[in-house]
Amino acid sequence: MNRPLIGISxxxxxxxxxxxxxxxxxxxxxxxxxxxxxxxxxxxxxxxxDPDLAASVVARLDAVVIAGxxxxxxxxxxxxxxxxxxxxxxxxxxxxxxxxxxALESGTPLLGICRGMQLLNVALGGTLTQHLDGHAGPQGKTxxxxxxxxxxxxxxxxxxxxxxxxxxxxxxxxxxxxxxxGLVASAHxxxxxxxxxxxxxxxxxxxxxxxxxxxxxxxLLQALVTxxxxxxxxxxxxxxxxxxxxxxxxxxxxxx
Numbered sequence: 001m002n003r004p005l006i007g008i009s010x011x012x013x014x015x016x017x018x019x020x021x022x023x024x025x026x027x028x029x030x031x032x033x034x035x036x037x038x039x040x041x042x043x044x045x046x047x048x049x050d051p052d053l054a055a056s057v058v059a060r061l062d063a064v065v066i067a068g069x070x071x072x073x074x075x076x077x078x079x080x081x082x083x084x085x086x087x088x089x090x091x092x093x094x095x096x097x098x099x100x101x102x103a104l105e106s107g108t109p110l111l112g113i114c115r116g117m118q119l120l121n122v123a124l125g126g127t128l129t130q131h132l133d134g135h136a137g138p139q140g141k142t143x144x145x146x147x148x149x150x151x152x153x154x155x156x157x158x159x160x161x162x163x164x165x166x167x168x169x170x171x172x173x174x175x176x177x178x179x180x181x182g183l184v185a186s187a188h189x190x191x192x193x194x195x196x197x198x199x200x201x202x203x204x205x206x207x208x209x210x211x212x213x214x215x216x217x218x219x220l221l222q223a224l225v226t227x228x229x230x231x232x233x234x235x236x237x238x239x240x241x242x243x244x245x246x247x248x249x250x251x252x253x254x255x256x
Contacts (some may be wrong), residue, residue, distance in 0.1 A: 004062035004228035005170055006041040008032050009096050009116070012089070022040045026224055031213030032067060032113075039221035041087045041228065046099065048091040054098035055105070063109040063204075066096050066116030068211060074130060077122045082130035084173070095121050109204035109227040111220070114172050117197060117207025126173035126180030132193065135209075138174045144170045147235050152197045157206060158188035158196045168195075169214035175210075 008028060016025035026047035033043040035087040046057065046064075058064060076097075098118070100123045103110040112120040119130055132187035136146065150168050152159035176194040179185060187208070194255050199205040204227040212220050 003040060003042045004225055005044055005060070005101065006036045006063045006065060006225070006228065007046045007057065007061040007099075008036070008065040009067050009068075009092070009099060010045050010047045012091050028067060029213060031140075031211075032065065035213045035218065035221050036065075036225070037200045039218050039225045041076040041221070041225045046093040046095075048108045051094045051098035054095065055102040058102040058108050061108060062231060063111070063224050064099055064103045065224070066100060066110070066112045066119060068114035068172075070115065071130070072115065072119050072122055074128070077127045078129060079130070085187050093119070104199075104203070104205065107203055107231075109224055109231075110206070111224050113209035113213070114209060114211055115208060117209050118174060118176065119127075120205070120207045121176050121180050121197060124183060125179035126176060126183065127178040129175050129177040130177050132173055134191070134223060135175070135189070135193065145171045145211065148189055150187045150189055150210065152196070153184075153188070156184065156196075157198050157204070158186035158220075161196055161219050162217070166217065168208075168210035168212070168217075170210045171208060190249060 010028040013027060015022055016027060026045070028045055036043040038226045044061065069092060070089040071086040073090065073093050074085060076093060096119055100110065100120055101106070122128065133236070135148070143190070147167050147169055149165050152162055166208050176197065179194070179197065182199055183197045184200055185194045186198045186206070189195050193209070197207045197208045208220065214247065216242045
């Protein structure tokens with residue numbers, strides 16, 4: 001069975017340690033690739049690049065995931081910087097905004113996770129609340145995921161995938177303030193925080209505020225993979241299509 005190719009955006013870090021090395025690196029938590037693989041897709045990492053190349057990259061993919069990461073620069077939604085907002089990540093902001101635009105333009109299925117959901121909202125004209133308490137894991141413990149309940153909005157695409165209230169892994173301190181034109185909220189936390197957004201209609205465009213890659217509920221990614229399988233890029237060789245070529249004696253002579 002041919003597996004859809006799912007592109008996932010990545011971090012860009014100036015200093016990362018592994019083994020004996022401390023070097024600049026593009027990286028992504030392994031949970032993203034695991035989630036894609038277990039949901040029936042193939043993961044391809046998309047490190048920050050020239051935004052002008054985004055359309056040609058997306059044209060080779062069957063779906064796009066915008067991963068979690070640093071705060072979106074408030075300059076992008078014309079807001080003053082809150083002291084609690086993290087440092088800007090201009091390479092990711094520019095690249096991922098271009099990936100979102102290319103996916104929307106081409107109709108490529110698109111999923112935003114945490115920062116990815118926030119950037120989707122900003123890219124389409126929405127704004128963000130720059131600090132929110134109670135959603136960033138156990139109090140006083142950084143780098144540890146928390147959890148809370150999320151309730152779907154009936155009649156939305158998200159509700160068709162996950163119809164019941166669920167407990168999700170969460171780690172964020174920003175959230176949607178004003179929804180962009182055309183987007184609708186499709187899930188909320190108990191405190192009213194918008195936890196999922198989507199574009200109604202035929203295009204598969206969804207963002208979630210939590211981190212499904214830190215859990216074991218595959219339904220969201222399976223829905224993305226199903227949507228992407230319906231539009232597999234026909235010109236790209238699929239797994240199993242590239243068999244070793246048979247050689248003849250003449251071939252061997254020409255290579256000798």
